[in-house]
Amino acid sequence: MSTETLTPEEAEGQRRARRAKRNTSIGWWVITIVVAVWCLFPVASILATSFKTPGELSNGKFLPDNPSTSNYEEILVGDSQELFLSALWNSIGISIIATLIAVVLATLCAYAIARLDFPGKKIVLTVSLMVSMFPVISLVTPLFNLWRSIGLYDTWPGLIIPYLSLTLPIAIWTLAAFFQQIPWELEQAAQVDGATPLQAFRKVIVPLAAPGVFTTAIIAFFIAWNDFVYGISLTSTEAARPVPAALAFFTGASQFESPTGAISAAAIIVTIPVVLLVMLFQKQIVAGLTSGAVKG
Amino acid sequence: MMASAALLLAGCGPAEDTPVLTWYTNPDDGGQAAIAQKCSDAAGGAYRIETSILPNDAASQREQLTRRLAAGDTSMDIMSLDPPFIPELAEPGFLAVPPSEVAEATTRDTLEGALAGATWRDTLVTVPFWANTQLLWYRKSVVEEAGLDMDGPVTWDQMIQVARDQDKELGVQGARAEAMTVWLNALIESGGGQIIENPEAPADEVEIGLDSDAGRKAAEIISTIGTEGLGGPGLATQQENEAMLLFQGDSGSFMVNWPFVWPATNASAEDGAVPADLPEDIGWSVYPRTSGDTEPAPPLGGINLGVGAASEQQDLAWDAVECIVSPENQTEYFVTNGNPPSSASAFDDPSVRERFPMAETIRESLELAAPRPQTPYYNEVSTAIQQRYTPPASVDPETTPAETGQFIQEVLRGESLL
Amino acid sequence: MSSIPTTVPAVDAEAPDDPSGGRGRRKAPRSERARAEARLGWWLAGPAFFIMVAVIFYPVLQAFWDSLFSYRLTAPEEREFVGLSNYGVIFSDPVFWSALGVTTLITVVTVFVELILGFMLAMVMHKAIKSTRGLVRTVILVPYGIITVVSAFAWYYMFSIDSGYINNWFSWVPGFDGQLNWFAQGGSALFVIMFSEIWKTTPFISLLLLAGLAQVPDDLSEAAAVDGASWWQRLWRVILPNMKAAIMVAVLFRALDAFRVFDSIFIMTNGAYGTEVLSLLAYRTSIGRLEIGLGSAISVVLFLLVGLLALIAVKGFNVDLAGGRGGRK
Structure with missing residues (x-):
């Protein structure tokens, strides 16, 4: 026109x-x-x-006057290297394992809830809701006593198991909501069209379910990655201490000097994975968090 | 424990026949790790020391150690211990008693104050490794204007007066943290009093000495600095590092602080964060007195080494301790990490004087230093004091000492939460 | 914030009026096939269920048992049975009541502010034009994903009188001399603590509300607009009533989460100057003081309070938590 x-x-x-x-x-x-x-x-x-040097920390300004990478050197190649890198390794390892276990178990559980009729289904959902509301602080003392008597104190499994109590409920609820939206009739339709049950499941259901499982994994990972209470209570050495707990172990040039710079640098490094996941999977995470259909 | 031991061993590498000793260290500038390496090399395969780091602040260090010791953890071979928490660990028998020849060899010329902090019920239960004390640091320009003679006795009242007259601020530690108990204890001890009258008594019979003449005078000093704003705007959250920053600024006058401030201020001067000529304006002397006619009682800090009673390698651990605390190592640790020795002869090395021109004052201060109350309930006592004496502006010399004393007794009897 | 319940439970109408009627087997007599299905159901759901029960219920029972003793970890031989007297100490102590008060204050204020801010953010995400939608949603997820401890340090360093710059930035405000020590008194310290909590958790609440917004039928709102209703009227008469369930779920989850606040306070003030909350009191008593008996009692009280809150909320909102099978397709 x-x-x-x-x-x-x-x-x-x-x-x-x-x-x-x-x-x-x-x-x-x-x-x-x-x-x-x-x-x-x-x-x-x-x-x-x-990026501030110790002298610049109290300059009262947002930006450093002379940006310096000395804080990153301190935690990546300097004195705090062992402390920080082992904590980073623990955090990554423990969070990923806890996420994988939670997602596998929750997938089975959510499938049962979405697809099968069995007595106690309501109990499973109610219990997982209760667990997700539970004040973690109430658990640490008994867990500490139990862990040290069976040798799980300050080990990876000693954190992975309690992390499951944080990640499983969320994973079950999110996945159950996802699975309830999957048109399961397609599976039968495929079988009618001559596919074997396994083929039908693999070709039809898996592609439909995979995004939900993946999203759940990201959300569960965030939760495990965020933990602080278990981290400070159930570990005591580099063997299992995760990053949030390790931040309290940094020190300046002497024990009296504030480790502000080193903590900030470490904080930025552990935030990078979060920002990356968020940037790459924004759509999936939003879908996952808003998936449980709210009907009133 | 088994699993954690297995993890530790798995990380050990090839020298699997050498027994491994675990040394739990407080965070420092890498000095303890270096000494561990040195002693491992010197042991010629008899043992190898691996360090494992503890949290940054004293209370959290105690938390970690106590919980592991109470659990009977066999990996607690060597521990860096803050002296005030030693009675709590010694009383239930968590600490192994050093063999007499080790005790003899390691305390031959230990300074008086440091030795007092290493014993419990007249038995040496730990070995002093390094000792710390606070000095009185001052700005020469401020003192000159006030016409004070810093070689003679200096009292808190004098310092307060100078700060008032010249509109300056005093570098003290008023945060709700261990540093507050350190300050209060020094004030009371110098006034001739004691926070706890009978430190070895059981929990329900402890008598608190806060509500004495010395205690009320101490509260008055804290209260005056707090209410008149003489400790700067950040006093209520001010610890050692923040006090140093205040002292370095334009309003700096006097400061009580540990010797770390000297290397730290010099480093800042080199970085250009503070004026390059600032170190030249800084002087030092022994900790101030609570009143003119009493001796100063500087705070005592530092680290002692203990061996866990459940450790399966106690003999090796004591050998290692003997190596770690040798005067040469103490000297080197002072020079590289700024933590003063507990052994008198370690001060004699010329390198010490070069790096710390105030080494002689530190040694003198360590002879005068008064330990904090040695009681198994130190954590409760100190936490209660911190809660009631902060913020400093809220301290009332008439009521705070008596109320705090009563509060501590209620907590120790299990009648109050903390 | 220790565990974030991130998802909306399926809040379902009593009986789903699903035209397809599920698979119509709900009331069928228990056949062999139904029994096999039940078995399979428990085989699949069992492991997750068992782990959750084991990790939670064993410690709760243990904590309750321990709370009946006077028991200090460093004096094991002095452990003695004292019945409920630990609870007596707690309930007669002003420290507990003030911690409960602060916890409640933080919960009420943060949830209220988050609800308003969260709704605004949800509207932004819902209505945003295509070119900015992805960006808005991405940045909103950053606070959600960031570690609470990191967020606490960020806010702490910002406001701290020593390493911060907020005082400098606002020193032009009349009556504010730029020398405020934010963490030296309860009011300003709680302000920063709540600010950081709100920043960290508003995205979660806004995503729950976004889910609710998506449920509001567009035609209803349009019809109201045609009838001459103002934007404000449409909000109160059409949009909010249709989001009731989402709002209630959001409030329930966030309130229970806020009630357990720990990380931020631990980092910023460690409970000093009137910022003590129940979680911190429990932690300091059982982990710091090693008073296992007294600490366990506080833990049990905290747990019962959270349970009570949840019960009131669930009963009050009449939320059917378990939903039903096959209702949604």
Whole structure:
């Protein structure tokens, strides 16, 4: 459509519509920027702090005057290397194992809940809800006593097992919601079309279920990665201490000097995986967190 | 425990025949790890020391160690212990008593204050490794203007007066942390009193000495600094590091602090974070007195080495301890990590004087130093004091000492939460 | 925040009025096939169920048993049975009541603010134009995924009088001299603590509300608009009533989560100056003081309080937690 065929009124109307659209667009960008600043500001703040030297920490400014990577050197190749890298390794290993176990067990459990009729189904769901609401602090003392008597104190399994109590309920609820939305009739349809049950399951159901399982894994990983209470209570050496607990072990050049810089650098490093996962899988995570259909 | 031992062993590498001793160290600048390496090499295959790091603050270190010791953990071969917490571990028999020849060899020239912190019920239960003490640091320019003679006795009242007159701030530790008990104890001891009158008594018979003349005078000093804002705006959260920053600033006048401030201030001056000529304006002397006619009682800190009673390698552990605390190692540790020796002869090395011009004052201070109350309930006593004496502005010399004393007794009898 | 219940439980209408009627087997007599299905169900759901029960219920029973003793870890031989007297000490102590008060305050304030902010964020995510939608959703997930301890350190360093810059930034505000020690008194310390909690957990609540927004039929809102209802009227008359379930679930989950607040306070003040909460009190008593008996009693009280809250919420909101089989397709 070219302009010269329009009456002046029509042209004016179209210009106004275009301007209105542009204004909405500008408005949305403003809102987006406000939200982004709100969400990213503390991360930016600790990022800036991580590049300050000990002398600059009290300069009262957001940015360092002379950015220095000395804090990163301290934790990656310097004195705190052993402390931080072993904690990072523990955190990664323990969180991934706890996530995998939780997702496998929760997949079986959620499949049963979504597809089968069995007595006690309601109990399984209620119990997992109770578990997810449980105050973790109430568990640490008895677990500490039990763990040390059976040799699980300060070991990977000693953290993986309690992490399951954090990750399983969420995984079960999220997956049950996902599985209830899968059109299971397709499986029967495929079998009618001549596929074996296994083929039908693999070709039809697995592709439908996989995104849900994957999303659940990311959410479960976040939860295990976030743990602090179990980390400080059930470990005592580099053998199993995860990163959030290890941050309390950093020190400055002497025991009295604040380890602000080293903690900030370590904080940034453990935030990188979170930011990467969020950037790559934003759609899946939002879908997972909003999946449990809310009906009133 | 089995599993954790297996994990540890798995990480050990090829020298599987050498017995491995685990040394739980407080965080430092790598000095303890270096000494561990040195002693392992010197042992010629008799043992190898592996270090395992503890948390940053004293209370959390105690938490970790006590829980493992109570569990009868056999890996607790050597532990770096903060002296105030030793009675709590010694009383239930968690610590092995050093053989007499080790005790004799390691305490030959140990400074008085450090030795007092290593014993419990007249038995040596740990071996002093290094000793710490606070000095009075001052800005020469401020003192000059006030016309104070820093070679003579200095009292808290004098310092308060100078800060008032010149509109300056005092570097003290007013945070709700162990540093608060350190301060209060030094004030009371110098005034001739004691926080606990009968430290070896069972929990329900402990008598608290806060509500004495010395105790009320101590509370008055804390209260004055707090209410008049003489400790700076951050006093209520101010620990050692923050006090140093305050002292380095324009309003700095006096500060009580550990010797780490000297290398730290020099490093900042080199970095350009503080004026390059600041170190030249800094002087030091022995800790201030609570009143003019009493002796100073500087705070005592440091680290002692203990051996777990459940350790299966106690003989080797004591051999290693003897190596670790040798005067040469103490000297080197002072020079590299800034932690003063507990042995008098370790101060004589020229390298010490070069790096710490105030070494002689530190030695003098360690002879005068008074330990914090030695009781198995130290954690309760100290936490209660921290809760009631912070923020310093809320301290009332008339009521706080008496109320705190009563509160501590209630906590020890199990009638109050802490 | 120790464990984040991230998903919305399937809140279901009493009997799903599903036209297909499920598979119509709900009331069928128990046949051999039904028994086999039940067996299979438990084989599949059993392991997860067993682990959850073991990790939670054993410690709870143990904690209750321990709470009946006067028992200090460093004096094992002095352990003695004292019945319920540990509970007597707790309930007669102002320290407990003040910790309960602070915990309640944090819960009420953060949940309330998060609900409003979360709703605004949910609206933004729901309505955002295509070009900014991905970006908005990505940045909102950053606080959600970040470690609570890291968030606590970030806010702490920002406000700290020594390493912070907030005082400097706001020193132009009349009556504010830029020398405020934020963590030296309860009011300002709790403000920062709640601020950081709100920052960290609003995304979670906004995602739950987003799920609720998606359930509001667009045509209802449009119809109301055609009838001349203002935006405000539509919000209160159409949108919010249709989101009731989502809001209640969000409040329930976040309230129970906020009630267990621990990490941020542990990092920022460690309970000093009137910021003590129940979780921290339990931790300091049983782990710090090694008073296993007294500490277990506080843990049991905390657990019962959370249970009570949950019960009231579930009964009050009449939420059918288990949902039903086959209702959704």
